Amino acid sequence: xxxxxxxxxxxxxxxxxxxxxxxxxxxxxxxxxxxxxxxxxxxxxxxxxxxxxxxxxxxxxxxxxxxxxxxxxxxxxxxxxxxxxxxxxxxxxxxxxxxxxxxxxxxxxxxxxxxxxxxxxxxxxxxxxxxxxxxxxxxxxxxxxxxxxxxxxxxxxxxxxxxxxxxxxxxxxxxxxxxxxxxxxxxxxxxxxxxxxxxxxxxxxxxxxxxxxxxxxxxxxxxxxxxxxxxxxxxxxxxxxxxxxxxxxxxxxxxxxxxxxxxxxxxxxxxxxxxxxxxxxxxxxxxxxxxxxxxxxxxxxxxxxxxxxxxxxxxxxxxxxxxxxxxxxxxxxxxxxxxxxxxxxxxxxxxxxxxxxxxxxxxxxxxxxxxxxxxxxxxxxxxxxxxxxxxxxxxxxxxxxxxxxxxxxxxxxxxxxxxxxxxxxxxxxxxxxxxxxxxxxxxxxxxxxxxxxxxxxxxxxxxxxxxxxxxxxxxxxxxxxxxxxxxxxxxxxxxxxxxxxxxxxxxxxxxxxxxxxxxxxxxxxxxxxxxxxxxxxxxxxxxxxxxxxxxxxxxxxxxxxxxxxxxxxxxxxxxxxxxxxxxxxxxxxxxxxxxxxxxxxxxxxxxxxxxxxxxxxxxxxxxxxxxxxxxxxxxxxxxxxxxxxxxxxxxxxxxxxxxxxxxxxxxxxxxxxxxxxxxxxxxxxxxxxxxxxxxxxxxxxxxxxxxxxxxxxxxxxxxxxxxxxxxxxxxxxxxxxxxxxxxxxxxxxxxxxxxxxxxxxxxxxxxxxxxxxxxxxxxxxxxxxxxxxxxxxxxxxxxxxxxxxxxxxxxxxxxxxxxxxxxxxxxxxxxxxxxxxxxxxxxxxxxxxxxxxxxxxxxxxxxxxxxxxxxxxxxxxxxxxxxxxxxxxxxxxxxxxxxxxxxxxxxxxxxxxxxxxxxxxxxxxxxxxxxxxxxxxxxxxxxxxxxxxxxxxxxxxxxxxx
Numbered sequence: 001x002x003x004x005x006x007x008x009x010x011x012x013x014x015x016x017x018x019x020x021x022x023x024x025x026x027x028x029x030x031x032x033x034x035x036x037x038x039x040x041x042x043x044x045x046x047x048x049x050x051x052x053x054x055x056x057x058x059x060x061x062x063x064x065x066x067x068x069x070x071x072x073x074x075x076x077x078x079x080x081x082x083x084x085x086x087x088x089x090x091x092x093x094x095x096x097x098x099x100x101x102x103x104x105x106x107x108x109x110x111x112x113x114x115x116x117x118x119x120x121x122x123x124x125x126x127x128x129x130x131x132x133x134x135x136x137x138x139x140x141x142x143x144x145x146x147x148x149x150x151x152x153x154x155x156x157x158x159x160x161x162x163x164x165x166x167x168x169x170x171x172x173x174x175x176x177x178x179x180x181x182x183x184x185x186x187x188x189x190x191x192x193x194x195x196x197x198x199x200x201x202x203x204x205x206x207x208x209x210x211x212x213x214x215x216x217x218x219x220x221x222x223x224x225x226x227x228x229x230x231x232x233x234x235x236x237x238x239x240x241x242x243x244x245x246x247x248x249x250x251x252x253x254x255x256x257x258x259x260x261x262x263x264x265x266x267x268x269x270x271x272x273x274x275x276x277x278x279x280x281x282x283x284x285x286x287x288x289x290x291x292x293x294x295x296x297x298x299x300x301x302x303x304x305x306x307x308x309x310x311x312x313x314x315x316x317x318x319x320x321x322x323x324x325x326x327x328x329x330x331x332x333x334x335x336x337x338x339x340x341x342x343x344x345x346x347x348x349x350x351x352x353x354x355x356x357x358x359x360x361x362x363x364x365x366x367x368x369x370x371x372x373x374x375x376x377x378x379x380x381x382x383x384x385x386x387x388x389x390x391x392x393x394x395x396x397x398x399x400x401x402x403x404x405x406x407x408x409x410x411x412x413x414x415x416x417x418x419x420x421x422x423x424x425x426x427x428x429x430x431x432x433x434x435x436x437x438x439x440x441x442x443x444x445x446x447x448x449x450x451x452x453x454x455x456x457x458x459x460x461x462x463x464x465x466x467x468x469x470x471x472x473x474x475x476x477x478x479x480x481x482x483x484x485x486x487x488x489x490x491x492x493x494x495x496x497x498x499x500x501x502x503x504x505x506x507x508x509x510x511x512x513x514x515x516x517x518x519x520x521x522x523x524x525x526x527x528x529x530x531x532x533x534x535x536x537x538x539x540x541x542x543x544x545x546x547x548x549x550x551x552x553x554x555x556x557x558x559x560x561x562x563x564x565x566x567x568x569x570x571x572x573x574x575x576x577x578x579x580x581x582x583x584x585x586x587x588x589x590x591x592x593x594x595x596x597x598x599x600x601x602x603x604x605x606x607x608x609x610x611x612x613x614x615x616x617x618x619x620x621x622x623x624x625x626x627x628x629x630x631x632x633x634x635x636x637x638x639x640x641x642x643x644x645x646x647x648x649x650x651x652x653x654x655x656x657x658x659x660x661x662x663x664x665x666x667x668x669x670x671x672x673x674x675x676x677x678x679x680x681x682x683x684x685x686x687x688x689x690x691x692x693x694x695x696x697x698x699x700x701x702x703x704x705x706x707x708x709x710x711x712x713x714x715x716x717x718x719x720x721x722x723x724x725x726x727x728x729x730x731x732x733x734x735x736x737x738x739x740x741x742x743x744x745x746x747x748x749x750x751x752x753x754x755x756x757x758x759x760x761x762x763x764x765x766x767x768x769x770x771x772x773x774x775x776x777x778x779x780x781x782x783x784x785x786x787x788x789x790x791x792x793x794x795x796x797x798x799x800x801x802x803x804x805x806x807x808x809x810x811x812x813x814x815x816x817x818x819x820x821x822x823x824x825x826x827x828x829x830x831x832x833x834x835x836x837x838x839x840x841x842x843x844x845x846x847x848x849x850x851x852x853x854x855x856x857x858x859x860x861x862x863x864x865x866x867x868x869x870x871x872x873x874x875x876x877x878x879x880x881x882x883x884x885x886x887x888x889x890x891x892x893x894x895x896x897x898x899x900x901x902x903x904x905x906x907x908x909x910x911x912x913x914x915x916x917x918x919x920x921x922x923x924x925x926x927x928x929x930x931x932x933x934x935x936x937x938x939x940x941x942x943x944x945x946x947x948x949x950x951x952x953x954x955x956x957x958x959x960x961x962x
Contacts, residue, residue: 019682020673022722023649024375026084028676032615032648039063039074043615043647044081051103051118051422052081056610058122061599065175065592066123067130069234070241074133078647083420086351086368086380086400090121092128094149096625096645099125103422105447107353107403109494109506110185113178114469117447119600123175127168132156134238138246147628150643155248159241160206160266161933163254166221167237170229173222173583175596177490181222181583184508184534187277188552190215190223192533194278195285196554201876202270203884207928207935210326210782210874210887213305213556217933226583227273228262234589236261251930252881266931267881277582284511284578291530291568293551293560297339300325300556304782307557308335310537311548312358314387319539319548320344320358321559327782327824329729332363332385335559344387346729346778351380353403355450355495355537360410361387362431366401370724373678382415382434395434406431407453414451414460414477424448426460428477440480454498461498463505468601472496472503472518485518486525497538504528504538504547509572511579515549517569526569529562540564617676621651641669650676658688665689665709679719682739686714696751710747712758716740718768730789734773741766755842755857762804764841768797776817784869784889785826789817795846799839807841809834813848813863825870834861838902850895850918852943852952858899858914865895886935887926894919917946924958935959 031046035056042059044052059079067073080100088106092099105117112120135156136144144152173181180186193200193213200214208214228236243257250256255266262269296319300306306325313319317336323343324330332344349368357364363385371377382395382404401415413429417439424447426440442448444466451462460475469488475481485503486493495506503518510527513534518525528547529535535549536557544564551560587593626643641656655670667688674681693707718739725732743764745757753759776789792814799806813832820827832847836859847863849855873888896917903910924939937959943952 019684019720020652020654020671022375022680022720023645023652023675025649025675026082026376027371027374028678030084032617033612034615035610035612037610039076041076041078042081043078045083045420047421048081048083048103049612053609053612055079055081055101055118055122058119058599059126062123062126062175062592062596065590065596066126066171068591069171069229069238069589070130070134071235071238072130072134072136074129077129080647082376083422084374084377086378086402086418088117090125092125092132094132094153094625096623096647097132097149098647099129101125104402104418105424107355107416107449109354109449109463109492110183111180113180113183113492114465114490115172115176115178115600116465116467119176120172120178123172123179123596124168127171128164131159131164131167131241134241135245137242138248140245140248148624148626148643150626151628155245157932158248158251158254159244160217160221160254160931162206162217162221163225163237164221165218166223166225169218169222170226170583170586171590174587174590175593176600177597178492179583180218181226182579182581183492184511184513184579185536187215187219187223188513188534189213190219190277191281192552192554194274195281195532198554199274201878202267203878203881203928203931204876204886205270206931206933207884207886208933209876210871211304213326213554223277223582224270224273226586227276228258228269229586229589230582232262234586277580280580280582284580285532287576287578288512288532289530290532291528291562293529293531293535293549293562295551296335296337296559296561298335298558299339299341300328302555305556308333308559309550309557310354310356311335311539311550311559312356312363313539313541313548314358314361316542319559320356320363320387321550322350322356325556325780327780329778329780337561345385345392347383348728349726351402353450355403355405357405357452359406359408359453362406362410363387364404364406364413366404366415369398370726372723372725373721375724382413382429384431395429395431397434401427403450404429405450405452407457408455409457412437412453412457412477414453416448416451426451426462426475426477438477440475440477450495452496452498455500459498461496461503463493463496472505474520485520485523495537497540499540499544504540506536506538508579509577510575511577515547516572525572526566527572527575528569530570531560535560617646617648617650620648621646622653623647639669648676650674663691665691679721681719682717684714684716686712688712690757692754692757694750694752694754706750708748708750710745710749710759712746713742713744715742729778730775731778732773732775735771737768737770739768741768755840756844758805758841760804764799764805765801765803766797766799766843768795770795780824782824782871782874783826784824784871785828786817787819787826789815791815791817797843797846799841805839805841807839807843808837809843809846811835811846811861813846820868820870822870825868828867828869829865830867831864832862834863835859836861848895850897850916851893851920851941852918852945852954853895853897853916853947856899856914856916858901860900861897862899863895863897865893867891867893882930884928884931885925886928889922889924889926889937889939891922891924892920893922915947918943919946920944922956924956 035042035052037056037060040059042052042056078098081103083103085102088104090101101121140155169180173179239261240257244254259265304327308321311319311321319335323333330350331346334342334344351366351368366380369379369381379398380401381399382401384393400418402418404413404415411431413431415427417425417427425442428438447465449463451460460477462473464471464473469490470493471488472485474483493505493507497504501521507516515529515535515538517528533552538549546561547564548561550557622644623646624644629640639656639658644653652673658667669686671684691709696704720737723734743758748759758764772793774791776786794812796810798808811834816829818827834847842857869891872890877885898915901912920943922941926935926937939956941954941956
């Protein structure tokens with residue numbers, strides 16, 4: 001034992017089994033089936049049989065047309081239909097290779113337009129599959145053959161993500177009669193910027209901004225990819241990708257492929273495409289006859305992109321609106337014409353259906369509610385906020401309502417319910433209890449969008465997206481009698497607002513989204529607004545004299561108001577169609593367009609069925625997707641192994657061989673994680689060699705350094721439970737875990753051992769428990785840290801079994817987040833306490849230690865810190881093609897710790913106490929390299945050790961972005 005005390009000062013090192021990441025799973029109760037076609041396997045939960053058959057049929061119909069212009073037909077693909085979520089989305093991934101479609105249609109009219117939701121996903125997501133498959137050539141194919149999907153995916157990173165999404169949007173636009181390229185709202189931000197003279201550099205257009213509204217990669221990619229197709233043919237991108245994948249490791253290989261195809265580098269392609277579309281938009285704007293409107297004055301700075309949307313009158317002088325932006329989290333605000341702005345309430349995970357409902361001085365909206373454990377199960381609940389009492393009511397619980405609207409008298413709510421069977425229904429609920437009063441049958445399964453009540457508190461007005469297109473309907477909420485007020489058409493109408501005998505609505509009939517009105521008594525329709533960029537979400541003042549809507553400019557959405565004067569309305573027959581059909585020239589170039597449009601028009605299910613059978617998660621638990629080397633982020637170790645993950649994300653397997661560069665030793669490992677149950681079950685095993693060097697005595701000179709290598713076997717088994725607890729504006733989560741560890745050592749021949757090593761041919765059996773909880777306020781993009789919140793964690797590691805080695809450590813730490821002196825500043829206080837029990841083995845630390853100070857193990861350790869973070873600059877600095885810096889951040893900190901240990905010196909007990917403190921400054925930069933959209937954050941840390949008087953400068957890597 002006397003040899004152990006000097007080794008207490010060594011840095012703790014433990015061999016740990018790898019913990020595989022937590023994935024999103026479905027509830028265990030779900031049973032899965034599969035439909036097999038020549039090119040697809042559609043996997044779906046029981047009850048989605050008809051939807052799965054129709055999706056499989058649609059995928060086969062678009063298989064050749066979507067593949068044509070990239071000249072690549074993909075391998076057979078698994079497509080998974082998810083029915084537990086209320087988030088409308090879809091994706092394609094190679095890790096492992098699959099596509100997932102969320103079977104819940106979007107309420108947002110600017111996402112799918114007049115297309116069926118799963119039809120849109122079939123075209124758009126399958127185009128991504130073709131894009132990935134195009135990479136199977138040249139060096140990328142060789143990388144896939146040797147190392148699997150991980151290496152394959154890494155080599156596709158040189159293709160900018162604006163191409164992936166822009167090409168897919170262009171494909172959905174060219175092959176169908178809808179698609180986002182035909183929706184004016186899709187390009188609204190880019191149109192606003194260019195017409196306002198805001199011409200961004202290519203670096204900024206890709207990397208983004210903390211101040212300006214930079215259109216996302218879908219919009220940028222649509223116009224750049226479309227411009228190249230217009231100028232060089234529909235198969236031009238096939239040629240670019242062929243050139244890129246021949247040698248994708250060159251940093252600007254994609255730009256080089258563009259240059260060889262077009263004679264222009266990527267920056268010049270961007271400049272030309274922006275000039276081309278800007279000229280088109282300016283010509284469109286020249287012929288507009290604008291209507292005047294007066295904006296509500298707001299407090300937001302025009303220097304930071306901020307939105308005010310979805311106005312709803314609560315009095316003749318005041319409106320409720322949703323405020324959001326780069327510097328503000330989403331919140332309901334009260335605006336008046338005198339410029340007063342008051343924050344009313346901050347919702348939680350706002351499920352934005354592109355509308356808001358206010359009646360009887362109550363705000364009604366829907367919020368996402370995540371399942372406590374299973375990440376694929378996401379509800380959408382109705383909430384009410386009473387402006388008179390300040391009371392929040394959770395009207396429904398664990399429900400699936402996509403959008404909700406209050407009746408004028410505030411007694412009822414109409415909601416659109418999306419069932420797990422992909423069935424859409426209108427539901428009438430009691431506004432006090434949330435009880436479902438009536439469910440209106442919908443045998444055709446039409447999609448109801450953004451329903452509203454008429455003044456009689458009985459009749460509903462709704463946009464109905466049928467298989468043939470959209471129409472405005474009125475529905476009797478008690479009898480379910482329906483009447484279509486407009487002919488079914490491909491016009492992307494939305495945002496209905498009834499008032500007296502009129503129904504106001506949004507339409508892109510003129511080529512720009514504006515407010516129109518329908519007289520239900522005469523059937524006459526008129527254009528009400530003609531705004532430069534668009535007008536959305538009409539609402540009528542209580543006195544019926546004014547119309548309010550949200551307008552748009554380069555600084556964001558703003559609430560605007562105009563007199564309700566029917567004498568100035570323009571009959572729709574006189575409205576000229578000035579839609580910018582930028583996609584037009586290459587529609588004829590797409591050889592599969594007629595086939596896809598004919599298939600989408602034929603939406604009647606056929607009697608022919610694809611083969612269908614049960615899908616067993618157990619039989620498909622092993623799904624190899626990657627093999628080959630993986631280098632750790634510290635650069636000091638690497639592995640060669642196999643990685644497997646089943647298609648339903650329940651079972652992960654990771655096996656391989658690792659090499660530690662520091663100790664120059666080899667180890668073999670295997671890890672299995674089963675995540676299909678409420679607790680996640682993990683088992684890991686590792687076998688290999690270790691190596692170290694220690695001084696075997698304490699006498700000067702220190703010339704007794706000896707080295708040794710030994711073998712070890714390590715087993716880890718246990719469970720963890722990640723919990724999602726968010727119910728409000730605060731993100732809340734908790735985590736519990738318990739693990740058993742076994743370490744066996746043989747061949748250890750040194751006469752002493754570090755107290756952190758097993759050594760001496762011994763065996764260590766341990767149990768480790770941990771628990772944590774976090775509650776932090778949502779952040780805007782400009783926030784550098786949570787401005788309110790708490791986080792606590794506790795760890796206990798012990799050796800309860802009899803053996804040669806024994807030890808125990810427990811500790812707890814917590815953080816408190818507070819607002820700083822300015823809007824986006826943040827202050828954090830942190831404290832921790834740890835206790836190591838007496839024993840002949842020491843565990844790794846469980847709390848933090850002062851930055852820049854080497855860890856020292858004590859029987860008792862108390863630590864604390866204070867940290868202040870703030871943004872310094874939000875620039876747009878470019879250094880050639882290599883670097884784009886968009887943010888500079890600063891952090892000041894002070895850390896302190898006190899350690900105590902009871903030791904024996906010359907046979908006498910001594911209480912040893914030491915104190916450490918450091919202070920310092922961090923300077924970090926948020927930047928993009930080589931024009932990748934993914935941001936990185938790195939910088940430098942300066943530390944002053946108040947105990948030793950030493951200065952230390954360290955590199956600082958905060959975020960790798962991926």
